[in-house]
Amino acid sequence: MTAGTMITGGTITVVGLGPGNPDDRTVGVQRALDRAWRIVLRTAVHPGIADLVADPRVTTCDDLYEAGASFDDVYARIADRVIDLARAGDVVFAVPGHPSYGERSVRLTVERAVHSGVPVTLSNAVSAPDALALATGGDPLAEGLQFLDGVDLAALLDAGPFGTGRVTIDPFRPSLVSQVYSAPVAAAVKLTLMAWFPDDHPLTVVRAAGVPGEEWVATVPLHALDRTKVDHLTSVRVPPIDFPHAGPHWPILTRIVARLRDEGGCPWDRNQTRDSLRSALLAEAYEVVDAIDSTDLDNLQEEMGDLLLVICMQAQIADEAGEFDIGDVLDTITAKLIRRHPHVFGDRVADSAESALRTWQSVKREERQSNGRPPDERSPLDRLPRSMPALEKVARLAGDIAPPHGHAAGDDPGDALLRAALACVAAGEDPEAALGRALRRRVGPTASSTVQMPLATRSSVTP
Template sequence: MIKIVGLGPGSNEDLTLKSINVMKNANNLYLRTYKHPNVEYIKSLGINFTTFDDLYEEGESFDEVYETIADKIVNLKDVVYAVPGHPLVAEKSVQLIIEKAEKQNIEVEIVPALSFIDAVINAMKADPVEGLKIIDGLQLDTQVPDTRVGNIITQVYSRLVASEIKLKLMEYYDDDVEVYLIRAAGVEGEEKIERMPLYEIDRVSWVDYLTSLYIPPVKSKSKYDFKDLLDVMEKLRGEDGCPWDREQTHESLKRYLIEEAYEVIDAIDKDDMDNLCEELGDVLLQIVFHSQIAKEFGEFSISEVITGITDKMIKRHPHVFGEDVCKNSDEVLKNWEERKREEKNLKTYTEALKSIPSSLPALMRSYKVQEKAAEVGFDWDKVEDAVNKIYEELKELLEVYKTNENGKIIEEMGDLLFAVVNVARFLDINPEFALTKTAEKFITRFEYIEKTAIKNGIKMEEMTLEEMDMLWNEAKNQ
């Protein structure tokens, strides 16, 4: 049997009688580390033990050290293993031992003790029922703090680590938010508690392996998270919310989603990252807005939106999350389209063409239609053939133009534009972006004409086309 004993937060008065007796009667007693206030007391009782401190010097990471410890303990089978605090609180090696022992049908007994969490709660006079989150300071990339409740950050064992923790926490908290740095909580004569702004936690000299950080719930914020945005939207749509927001529907919001998406594109084109950040927020607001409306009518929730897209990304990237292999981007895109057809149950290529939303901008939709048709070989062999099609369609447009048949003219104009899009596709040019750039170029050159006219004291309305065309050519050479 493997017995795992907790050594408590650090005071020998917190050691249970059972813990001491188990260690006294152990044939093989191993301590994860000598660096704990109660170790000297255990030694004074004449209890012999071995520690794993040497592994910390040899291992490349904590995960590697804990794996090695777990393997050694499980291989010994009949052993007592003692760890700081409570064995089941923030002890990765214990979790690994339990998992490995279960696979080998080895019984594990946990001998509980006070955890450092109990000591910190007591020191802070904090009620965990009001909300408390325990976070491994070395895992802040995956363990996210919740500013609405108290957070205890563990593993603040050096100033370097404190600095790294500080920088990550500043993504969620203001730099000067009030925090408590706590060392040896509950250990008489050694306990230290110091209140300070977050930005100072790596400037304290006494930070060591017994140090934790407590961050109280934040009452007033200048940094918000996703839940805050959801709460704001729910309030705006609530009984005492905003009349305009409460009136909105999926239909009425359509125009705003389109506008915000185009403003994102504009920010990207201008390489304006501050504006891009703002505009992405506006797009996110639209997503949250629609999700709140849907939630109110029992249609879907934001959680379903997030689950849906996450599941889709995982399924469509089997070369990342599964065992498929893709050698290049072309193979990735091919697999993506295949899985997309499977998910949407598109049995024919015509169904795939019809699935392209008619609400897309016409140039973009035409491009996508041609792409899908090309997948089955319905395409020109070379770009020259596509260019010749433009001449053919232009000729037909000019012919029908003379008839004054408006319906025919519209049809032939559409054919001409479709042919132009085809050439753009062959040249790997997005026609939407190309036309946008041309429109911007037109505005810039037109601006030159107007400014020159004003400079010369001439009204544009009074200029001849030849005069404006001359200035246009000047603008082209600018």
């Protein structure tokens, strides 16, 4: 190699060394290396770079891995080293693979160099996915291959239930998980994928893809991933699941519902309409409430699924009519949640549940105004859904209801019921729940007495 000329106040050229075969270095990368005044290797622990490790122009950053408290700390130190050297002259910063694929050190170096006024150029290179495509077969573009970072999956797993929704995988398309460099990362990837795939789902594990004499490819079940030997050159290819297949995520449910409604699907499901599912929606909501009241968690899980099914059916029917789809439903509610929680996603402050509610109502009024809608001047009763049970309306509006009084009011069964419902609310009772308990005491195998109703009324009650 011919050393380049030292220039005060130099530039940074970032190059990728490819997956590990020196023959895969591009002409442009090799030219940049040949002309370099100073070369900084992120690490010397990579196959196919013996010529660089022995080069006197080369500085490695492996010593920083020993001193850093975390990878973020290490990458910050690497960026500082590269930029400091560039102040004295042109520097080539060489990293494994492609500089724009899974290289956090490159992203941080570019950000800090731009902030420091040091010019940065990135050169193209052969990437790990290129080598993995040959090692595992298939066409990533035609298959719609998804790319995941094992390190990110491990971090999200540490977030527990508060990491929900941060990993989005379409289980009907293949995925490639890179940087599965250690047993703990492999375990985190396994646990994350188990939320989407069955325990025995076959994975293709690849080590040293594209490196002559070192490439290793094996198929292992998902549950055994963390017991498979991995290193810094390991990636995992996840094939799609077959359809139909049970699974815990929206894409699976929505695809099943669409198939049930499609030509050749289920005749009953295909016959359903928005109106025909109205009673099912109410019934499933009541089933969910029953499961909550009974603290039966297994039943609650099942009934919540039934309720989601009806919602997905409604969205599918709307999609078929060209009105909206489940994506529009999710977009509407997520946008609303973000707008109405500026104390979480914005710069407003709400330090109590009461102030959070006031913020919600304030944003709601702002939305009406920005949409050109007049203030909501409807009565409190008219603001509630018409189909809401009357006893629930009493519970919500008790403070706005004038109690029935006078001789005429006493003769009206509705007024008598209203007085009783208001009395329940005043006593801190939910009138619906109170009436339900009273009904259960008097009707059923443990009833102490039988409610006597006029014959005409009794004939209309379902046994």
